[in-house]
Amino acid sequence: MNFWEYLGTAHEQLLTDAYQHASVVFQCMVVATLVGVLLGVVTSRTEWAGALATTATSAVLTVPSLAMIGLLIPVVGLGVPPTVIALTLYGLLPIVRNAIVGLRGVDPSLVDAAKGIGMSRLMRLTRVELPLAWPPILTGIRISTQMLMGIAAIAAYASGPGLGNVIFRGLASLGSRNALNQVLAGTLGIIVLALLFDAAYVLLGRLTIPRGIRA
Structure with missing residues (x-):
């Protein structure tokens, strides 16, 4: 059976796995974005706090993804929980780092002007600082998403959802008729x-970033 014939017979399962893969990555990115931006806001004011946040989140990336998931299995079990925890942790670094860089790059005179017209600290953050820091934050989100797309495939080791299951099935049955087709289809x-995710982020950037501050 050639590759196209395999796609014709297995397309329903592949679409289901693709949906699960995209869903888990999207959900983890939402959590990683919220946590990462919050860490960036909290730590961007001081050098040592920003350095600590960046170092802590970068340390996560030194742990191999297979080892990370393996260490989580005895704690949270198989399936979705270790996948979500691992992907969220791996997605933090680019977002935290870019949030800190973006917030520190906001012109202080604009913040002072906002303060001068009576804006509270929260209003200055949400209406001035975060909108101006959004371009680098979005770049961090794009980088994290690309990373997590690949790492999510490893989640099949812990019975996690996604296209990694197709790849692992193919690798486990190398030599059989459809083994290479499965690996190729999953990849x-x-x-x-x-x-597709990256194209969506490009569109989101065009819709949310004013033309004057686009990179």
């Missing part, structure tokens, strides 16, 4: 999802 599916 190409992840690449396509990554490209």
Whole structure:
């Protein structure tokens, strides 16, 4: 059976796995974005706090993804929980780092002007600082998403959802008729999802970033 014939017979399962893959990455990115931006806001004011946040989140990336998931299995079990925890942790660094860089890059005179017209600290943050820091934050989100697309495939080791299951099934049955087709289908599916997510982020940037501050 050639690759196209395999796609024709297995397309329903592949679409289900692709949906689960995209869903878990999206949900983890939402959590990682909220946590990462919050850490960036809290730590951007002082050098040592920003350095600590960046160092702590970068330390996570030194742990191999397979080892991370393996360490989580005895604690939270198999399936979705270790996948979500691992992906969220891996997604933090680019967002935290870019949030800190973006917030520190806001012109202080604009913040002072906002303060001068009576804006509270929260209003200055939400209406002035975060909108101006949004371009680098969005870049961090794009980088994190591309990383998580690949890492999510490893989650199949812990019975996690997604296209990694197709790849692992193919690797476990190398030599059989459809083994290479499964590996190829899972890999190409992840690449396509990554490209679609990135295109969505480009569109989001055009809709949310004023033309005057686009990179």
